Amino acid sequence: MLIAPGDYRYEIRRDGAILAVEEERYAPGAITGSRRTIDGANVHEVEALLDADETVKRVSVRYNRGLFKRSAVYEAAGETLRGSVSA
16 A cells, blocks of 8 residues: 555645545555535545455445435456446
8 A cells, every 4th residue: 555554634725715624544455535525515435445455346435415415336346347326
């Protein structure tokens, strides 16, 4: 892994004002993260499961904005990539 395992937090700013906060966690076998706007209107989340070679085996993404919600899951099995999307 190129990034050291641990928890990370980033602030997205424009002209000094915080627009959104990103929080990530890197651990052996998994990467998770979220981005939330300060007003709470938008939430993006991702979770990736890694194999022993740190190759992504499964990724799950979610997006929420008010009543609108979208999610997708993709899974690698050998040379095949399977997925599902819902909105």
